[in-house]
Amino acid sequence: QVQLVESGGGLVQAGGSLRLSCAASGWIFSTSAVGWFRQAPGKEREFVVAATWAGGRTDYADSVKGRFTISRDSAKNTVYLQMNSLKPEDTAVYYCALDPRFCSGDGCTYRYWGQGTQVTVSS
Numbered sequence: 001q002v003q004l005v006e007s008g009g010g011l012v013q014a015g016g017s018l019r020l021s022c023a024a025s026g027w028i029f030s031t032s033a034v035g036w037f038r039q040a041p042g043k044e045r046e047f048v049v050a051a052t053w054a055g056g057r058t059d060y061a062d063s064v065k066g067r068f069t070i071s072r073d074s075a076k077n078t079v080y081l082q083m084n085s086l087k088p089e090d091t092a093v094y095y096c097a098l099d100p101r102f103c104s105g106d107g108c109t110y111r112y113w114g115q116g117t118q119v120t121v122s123s
Contacts, residue, residue: 009117022096038092
């Protein structure tokens with residue numbers, strides 16, 4: 001069983017930065033994929049980024065490309081989402097997810113999900 005715990009959310013002004021963390025525990029295959037998704041009030045869940053756990057492939061949503069960066073600390077089994085140049089439309093609950101297979105896009109169904117962390121960007 002895999003458990004994911006996100007942290008690092010908060011309130012930030014537009015143009016600011018936040019770094020989200022996703023600590024993973026349990027058995028994780030090197031071929032697993034980790035993704036970040038977000039959901040704003042009244043909206044559908046939205047894909048943000050997906051990457052292979054071992055590295056080598058990363059896909060970003062167009063809306064965050066150039067502003068968000070995913071990275072991993074294998075020693076800590078932790079994945080990070082560095083978010084720069086934040087905009088009010090980035091306001092959402094951000095979820096970390098893990099799946100044995102790589103998938104990117106809004107239609108992905110990941111097997112394991114964290115509880116989410118709130119990100120609020122004020123204008």
